[in-house]
Amino acid sequence: MIYFDYAATTPVAKDIAEGYCQLVEKYFYNSESLYNQGIEVNRLQEKSRGNLAAMLNVASEELIFTSGGSEANNMALKGIALKYRNRGRHIISSAVEHSSIMATLEYLETYFDFEITYLPVDKGGKIDPAQLENAIREDTILVSLMHVNNEVGAINPLDAIKAIVARHPKCFLHVDMVQSLAKLPCDLTGIDLASFSAHKLHGVKGSGLLYRRKGVNLEPLIHGGNQEFGLRAGTHNAPANIILAKTLKNALARQKQHLLHTAKLKEHFLKQISTIEDVKIISSDDALPSIVSIAMVGYKPEVILHELEASGLLISTKSACSTRNPGVSRVIEQLGLANEIASSAFRISFSLETSLEDVATLAKALSQIKEKIRKSR
Amino acid sequence: MIYFDYAATTPVAKDIAEGYCQLVEKYFYNSESLYNQGIEVNRLQEKSRGNLAAMLNVASEELIFTSGGSEANNMALKGIALKYRNRGRHIISSAVEHSSIMATLEYLETYFDFEITYLPVDKGGKIDPAQLENAIREDTILVSLMHVNNEVGAINPLDAIKAIVARHPKCFLHVDMVQSLAKLPCDLTGIDLASFSAHKLHGVKGSGLLYRRKGVNLEPLIHGGNQEFGLRAGTHNAPANIILAKTLKNALARQKQHLLHTAKLKEHFLKQISTIEDVKIISSDDALPSIVSIAMVGYKPEVILHELEASGLLISTKSACSTRNPGVSRVIEQLGLANEIASSAFRISFSLETSLEDVATLAKALSQIKEKIRKSR
Numbered sequence: 001m002i003y004f005d006y007a008a009t010t011p012v013a014k015d016i017a018e019g020y021c022q023l024v025e026k027y028f029y030n031s032e033s034l035y036n037q038g039i040e041v042n043r044l045q046e047k048s049r050g051n052l053a054a055m056l057n058v059a060s061e062e063l064i065f066t067s068g069g070s071e072a073n074n075m076a077l078k079g080i081a082l083k084y085r086n087r088g089r090h091i092i093s094s095a096v097e098h099s100s101i102m103a104t105l106e107y108l109e110t111y112f113d114f115e116i117t118y119l120p121v122d123k124g125g126k127i128d129p130a131q132l133e134n135a136i137r138e139d140t141i142l143v144s145l146m147h148v149n150n151e152v153g154a155i156n157p158l159d160a161i162k163a164i165v166a167r168h169p170k171c172f173l174h175v176d177m178v179q180s181l182a183k184l185p186c187d188l189t190g191i192d193l194a195s196f197s198a199h200k201l202h203g204v205k206g207s208g209l210l211y212r213r214k215g216v217n218l219e220p221l222i223h224g225g226n227q228e229f230g231l232r233a234g235t236h237n238a239p240a241n242i243i244l245a246k247t248l249k250n251a252l253a254r255q256k257q258h259l260l261h262t263a264k265l266k267e268h269f270l271k272q273i274s275t276i277e278d279v280k281i282i283s284s285d286d287a288l289p290s291i292v293s294i295a296m297v298g299y300k301p302e303v304i305l306h307e308l309e310a311s312g313l314l315i316s317t318k319s320a321c322s323t324r325n326p327g328v329s330r331v332i333e334q335l336g337l338a339n340e341i342a343s344s345a346f347r348i349s350f351s352l353e354t355s356l357e358d359v360a361t362l363a364k365a366l367s368q369i370k371e372k373i374r375k376s377r
Numbered sequence: 378m379i380y381f382d383y384a385a386t387t388p389v390a391k392d393i394a395e396g397y398c399q400l401v402e403k404y405f406y407n408s409e410s411l412y413n414q415g416i417e418v419n420r421l422q423e424k425s426r427g428n429l430a431a432m433l434n435v436a437s438e439e440l441i442f443t444s445g446g447s448e449a450n451n452m453a454l455k456g457i458a459l460k461y462r463n464r465g466r467h468i469i470s471s472a473v474e475h476s477s478i479m480a481t482l483e484y485l486e487t488y489f490d491f492e493i494t495y496l497p498v499d500k501g502g503k504i505d506p507a508q509l510e511n512a513i514r515e516d517t518i519l520v521s522l523m524h525v526n527n528e529v530g531a532i533n534p535l536d537a538i539k540a541i542v543a544r545h546p547k548c549f550l551h552v553d554m555v556q557s558l559a560k561l562p563c564d565l566t567g568i569d570l571a572s573f574s575a576h577k578l579h580g581v582k583g584s585g586l587l588y589r590r591k592g593v594n595l596e597p598l599i600h601g602g603n604q605e606f607g608l609r610a611g612t613h614n615a616p617a618n619i620i621l622a623k624t625l626k627n628a629l630a631r632q633k634q635h636l637l638h639t640a641k642l643k644e645h646f647l648k649q650i651s652t653i654e655d656v657k658i659i660s661s662d663d664a665l666p667s668i669v670s671i672a673m674v675g676y677k678p679e680v681i682l683h684e685l686e687a688s689g690l691l692i693s694t695k696s697a698c699s700t701r702n703p704g705v706s707r708v709i710e711q712l713g714l715a716n717e718i719a720s721s722a723f724r725i726s727f728s729l730e731t732s733l734e735d736v737a738t739l740a741k742a743l744s745q746i747k748e749k750i751r752k753s754r
Contacts, residue, residue: 001414008407009612021398024581030385030697034679035686037378038697067444067583070601070611082488100601100610107600111459199612204401206444206583206614221598223484224447224477225698233477234447235386235576235697237583302411309412320407320415320612321602 001312002358006200007150007179007291007349008320013202016247020204023239031236032227044242051245055252058188058211064228065241068208069178069197070100070321071221075210075232076174076193077104079218080142085112087170088139094119094127095334096154097146098176099321102330105144119145123335124284125154133164142172147180150319151331151347152283153291155184162190172216182251183258183288192216198240203247207240254352262290262350265359269348272363276370280341282332290351293332295344296370304346307369313362316347378689379735383577384527384556384668384726385697390579393624397581400616408613409604421619428622432629435565435588441605442618445585446555446574447477447698448598452587452609453551453570454481456595457519462489464547465516471496471504472711473531474523475553476698479707482521496522500712501661502531510541519549524557527696528708528724529660530668532561539567549593559628560635560665569593575617580624584617631729639667639727642736646725649740653747657718659709667728670709672721673747681723684746690739693724 003011012020023044029037031045046060053060066072081091093105095118108114117135119127127145136143143165148155158175165173174193177186181196188194188211198207212218212231224233251258266289273279273294282293296304301317308315318329332345348362380388389397400421406414408422423437430437443449458468470482472495485491494512496504504522513520520542525532535552542550551570554563558573565571565588575584589595589608601610628635643666650656650671659670673681678694685692695706709722725739 005407005410005412008410009405011405012401014402017398017402020401021394024389024397025394028386028388028576028582030382032697033382033385033691034682034694035382035691037691067448067614068611071444071599074599074601074610098601100599103597103600103610107596111596197612199405205405205612206617219484219488220480222448222451222477223480224451224475225696227698233451233480233698234445235574235582237444240583305411314410314412314414317411319602320409321604321610 001314002361004313004315004348004350004354004362006351007347008316009199010202010351012204013250016203016243016250019246020239020243023242027238027242031238032225041238045236045238048242048245052209052248055248056186056188056211059214061229062212062214064210064212064232065236066208066210066232067206067237069195072195072208072210073098073100073176074104075218075221076195077101077108077142077144078221080172080174080193081108081112081114082219083217084141088141089114090117090137090140091142091144092117092119092132092135092140093144094121094146096121096125096149096331097144098150098178099319101144101176121154121334123337124287125149125152125331125335126156129157129160129164132161136164136168136171140168140171142174144174144176146176147186148183148288149331150179150291151329152293152335153287153289154284155286155288166190179288179291182248182255183290198244198247201247201251203244204240206237207244209244258352259289261352265289265350265354265356266292268356269359269363272360273366276367278370279366282335282337282341282345290349292348293345294348295341295346296366297340297344299344299370299373301344301346303373304369308365311365313365316349318347378691379738381690381692381725381727381731381739383728384724385693386576387579387728389581390627393580393620393627396623397616397620400619404615404619408615409602418615422613422615425619425622429586429625432625433563433565433588436591438606439589439591441587441589441609442613443585443587443609444583444614446572449572449585449587450475450477450553451481452595452598453572454478454485454519454521455598457549457551457570458485458489458491459596460594461518465518466491467494467514467517468519468521469494469496469509469512469517470521471498473498473502473526473708474521475527475555476696478521478553498531498711500714501664502526502529502708502712503533506534506537506541509538513541513545513548517545517548519551521551521553523553524563525560525665526708527556527668528706529670529712530664530666531661532663532665543567556665556668559625559632560667575621575624578624578628580621581617583614584621586621635729636666638729642666642727642731642733643669645733646736646740649737650743653744655747656743659712659714659718659722667726669725670722671725672718672723673743674717674721676721676747676750678721678723680750681746685742688742690742693726695724
C-alpha cells in the first residue's frame, strides 16, 4: 500500500505514539489538581506550551490548546465576532476556505447578523490582495484567510494580506495554518489569530492549537472552568497537549527537507503524467508542492480513486471533511475551470515518506487505469 | 500514594490504555476517507457507537462523540437554545451545576437574552421537584439538571424531574450524567439530552459523548464538516471514539460492585472520622457513596490537602474545574451551611480500587493532622 493522502491525515510517528502512550498511562492526573501529581502534569503541559511558543516565536499565553483545527477555527471566528460585534459586523474571507470556516461564517450570518464578503480566487486558488484592499470597510472586524488551501495547495500572499490588514487597526487577521504549519515558514508577526492541528504533522488526533495575539479578546467557544486562561473549558487532554511540542519540533526539523523533497516529487510526477492524454494539472506551479490536484477529464474521481485503491494506491477525491457531499468540490468550483475538468478533479498529497518510485508507480497506474476504462467504454 | 480523587479523574485502565495505543498507531486513517482503510476506521467507530447505544438503550444516531463532558454540556445547552429560541427564552437549571453549565447559561443570558431560573438545593445538594414544577413557564424551553453532583455526590430525583418535564411537551430535559454514568443506573427514557465523559470511567481524556434524542434539533457547537450527523465537525478522534465502548462496557460491568463497595467504604469512613472533633459530614446519607464531602471546622481545606499529601494521600478541595477560583466552593455555598463549615469543606472520592485499609489510613491521617495543627496554634 502506498499512501498519497497526507493532506487528509498522517500516520502517527513512532516516537510520538510511544511518548504519547506513556503519558496516557502515567500522567492521568487532573492538571488542575492542587497536589503534586496534578501540578506535575500541569508543569509538563506548560513546558510544552512554552516550547511551542518558542518555536512559533510567540508568548506562551498566546497559545490555547484545542481538540483540533476545526475547533480552533470555530473558536477564532466566533470568539472575535461575539466580542467585537459592536464595532462592526462585516467579515472578509474567501470562497475556498475549509468547511469549518465556511459553516462558522454562515452561523455568524444567521445568528448575529454578520455580513460576509467572500473574496474570489484565481485559477490557482489564491486571493488577490487588491480585492482584499477594496473589500475592507469601516465595519470590517475580521479577515479570515487560509495560508495554504487543503485541496489544491494554493499559497495565499500572506505578506501582502498582513500589510493590508495592518493599515486597518480595527480589523483582526485570522489565518488557518492547518495545512501550512511546518510545510512553509509560518511567521505569526502581524497575525492576530492562527489555527493549527497535530494530526497533519504525524501527531495524534483530537489535538489542535489556537494562536491568539496578546490583547485580542475572545469569547470562549466551550464555556466553563478556568482552563486555558479561561478561554477553553474542560479537563485538559494533557497527554495530547504535552506531546504536541515534540510533534511540532520533529515537523519543523524536517520543514526544509519536506519542501525540497515534495517539490522534487511534484516535478517528477507532473512530468510523468504529462504524457497521459486528458490529464489536466489543477494546482499551480507556485502551490505547496505536497498537495497536487489533477483531473482526468471525463473520468469520475471516485472511479479513479477505487481503481487506484485496487492497485494499493490511496488518494483523495476532495477534502476529507467534505467527502460525503455529492458533486464537484466547493473549492474546485471556484477556480473557473471548465466543468469537465472540475468534475474530474482529485487530490494527491505527498510527504517525506513518499519516494520517487512511489510517484512513478502512481503515474504508471493512472496511465493504465485510463487505458483500461477507455477500452471498457 | 493513595488516590482519593476519582471524581476529578481516574487512572486509565491497563486494557483501555493498551487498546487505545494500538488504535492510535494502526488506525490513523481519516474516518471520512473513501478508500478501504478509512472505511474500516469508520466501521470500527460506528461499531463502537452501536455498542454504546446498546448499552445505553438508545439508537446509534442518538449518540454524538465529543472531546469531553464540558463540550457535551456546551453543545447541549447552546444547541437547544439557538434552535428553539423563538419558542421561548427561559431555561431552568440549579445553583450547583458544573461550571460548564453555569458559564454556558451566563453566555445565553448575555448574547441571546435568555432568562435563567436557578433552582435552590437542600442541605444535601438536591433540588425539590415541587420547585421545578412551579418554575416551569410557557416560555421554558429547557430544564438542565445534573444527575449526581460532582462535589457532594447529591443524587437528584431524576424520575420526578422526568415526570414533571414530560407534562410540558415544549420543554426539553438535559441531564449532566458525567458523574453518574456507570455509578448509578442511567435510564435515558424521558430525557432529551445527556452528557458523558470517558476520563471519569478509567477511559482516556479528550473523549466524551452527547446523547440527543431522535427528533431533537441542535445547532452545532463546532461547525464545519459533516462528521457526527453534521452536528460536530472536525476530523474524528477515532481511536478515542472506538475505545469508548470498551471503557463503558468495563465500567457498567462493575457498576453494582462499585456502588456496594463504595457504600461500605463510606460507612466505614464516616464511622472512623465520627470520633474526630469538629469534623462535619456535608454529603447526605442518600448521596452517591463514592463522593464524600466533609469539613474540618476551622481548618483551611488547602492546609488539610497538603498535610494529607505529605502522608501520600490525595484529595480535593473542590471541583478540579474550579480549583483556581479562590474562596468557598460555589456548590458548597448553596447548601445553607454555617460559613465556618462551608469554608472548611473538602472532597474525598472512592473507587473500586480503594480498600477499607485505605479509608482507615485516611481517617487516621485526618485525626493526626487535626491534632498536629491544633497543637501548633
